[in-house]
Amino acid sequence: MAKATKKQALGRGLSALLKDPENDINAVGDKNADKVVGNIVELEMDTIEVNPFQPRTNFNDETLQELASSIRELGVIQPITVRKMEFNKYQLVSGERRFRASKIVGLKTIPAYIRIANDQESLEMALVENIQRQDLDPIEIALSYQRLIDEIQLTQEKLSDRVGKKRSTIANYLRLLKLDPIVQTGMRDGFLSMGHGRALVNISKKKDQISLYEKILANRLSVRETEAAVKEYQEGKPETPAKTPTKENAVPEFAQQEEKKLTKYLEAAVELKASERGKGKITISFHSREELKRIRKLITGE
Template sequence: MAKATKKQALGRGLSALLKDPNNDIKSVDDKNADKVVGNIVELELSSIEVNPFQPRTSFNEETLRELASSIKELGVIQPITVRKIDFNKYQLVSGERRFRASKLIGLETIPSYIRIANDQESLEMALVENIQRQDLDPIEIALSYQRLIEEIEVTQEELSDRVGKNRSTVTNYLRLLKLDPIIQTGMRDGFISMGHGRALINIEDTNDQLDIYEKVVSQSLSVRETEALVRNYKNPESKGTSTKKEIPHFANKGSRELTDLLDAKVSIKASQNGKGQIVVPFKSEADFQRILNLIKSEK
């Protein structure tokens, strides 16, 4: 317990040092830099600005409130990382959820790990740290990779080494950015997976991409079914790639008769051996009762 108290006292002492204009540390070579850089210091939340390089653009409010509740009970267990940009002024490198949650419950200070970094280094640290998170969607990861390549000027090979991923993995993520923005939004919102997106990339025309995307979402197609749909689009004469199975003649004829009889768009799934199922849609409880009465009257 005494050890923890001593550490907290040290943090408060460093905070005072950082507020002293005569000790404005701007580089690792400045006086007292070794006492601050690389140490955990209690910084005022008001002295910290968010990182413009943060790849995450949205934060789940519910999970943020849960984190805030945890911080209120246990405190900030893992310090945030900041870089010093001016006298008593800092910028977040990582830990924005902890920063936001702390502000949410009205904390005035937060334990911070201080670094001195230029814009490029800060961008790289923020992006690489966030890429390692498990809750980023595929588009957020792809955008982070793109920013690293464009703004830090690294090759895909160098990028794969820095983020610890195979080059093919990096390439697959970057290719997602060729999708129509509507499809990218659908992936971010969870309507389709990265596997669906990778299949749709093979359709060059964006209008056709959107047509197939709408079918995938409306019919809840699997990745395998989407791949087959794309193959059939590119090779329309190839019957073997069609996702629609041929049904026996008796079932096809029967579906038309049932549709006329029940005044509902009846669909039938049947295999060549005669097994299958009949699906009769209804619009309301009253419509269901109408269909049920028609079926009873045919007995």
């Protein structure tokens, strides 16, 4: 416990140093820079601006509230990383979720690592650190890789070294950007896995991608089944007919029709079981709390 108190006291001392105009630090060679760069410093929240290079575009409100509750109880365990912009002004490099959650809690200060870097270095640090540490969806990762290639002028080989991923892995992510935007949105919302996306990208016509995407949702196709469907499409084979259901598990035609309508309306996998008399049950699949809320709003109108 004494050790933690000492670190916090050090952070407060460095904070005072950073507020002294006579000790303004703008480069690694400046006086006292070695005391600040790489150390944990308590920075005032209102001196920090968000990073325009942040690759994450979706911040789930519910998970932010959960993180805020954790911070309220335990404090900010992992410091954010910032870069110095001007006197007593900083910009986020990584840790925007922690920064946002700390604002929700009402914290006045937040522990931070300070780095001194130019815009290009900041962009690279933000993208690389978020790819490695944040729970980005496959499309966000692909977009981050593409930005590193376009804006930092990295080849796939050099990018592989920077992020510690095989070149083939990076290539597979980048190929996802060839998917139709509707399919990409489905991946971002959790309807499709990366495996589904990797199979669909082998279909060049966007309208056919969307057609198969709808079938994946309606029929709850696995990755392997999707790969088989893509192979049949490429070979020009007719679709494999569905297995004839047995008497025990047969679904009446009226139920099949309603299942398809519900799947399309809810944009989620729906399974409907019913007897010829009309008695049965509905199962709706979802992949996240956010998706559950979306489905609930569609059903209840609230």
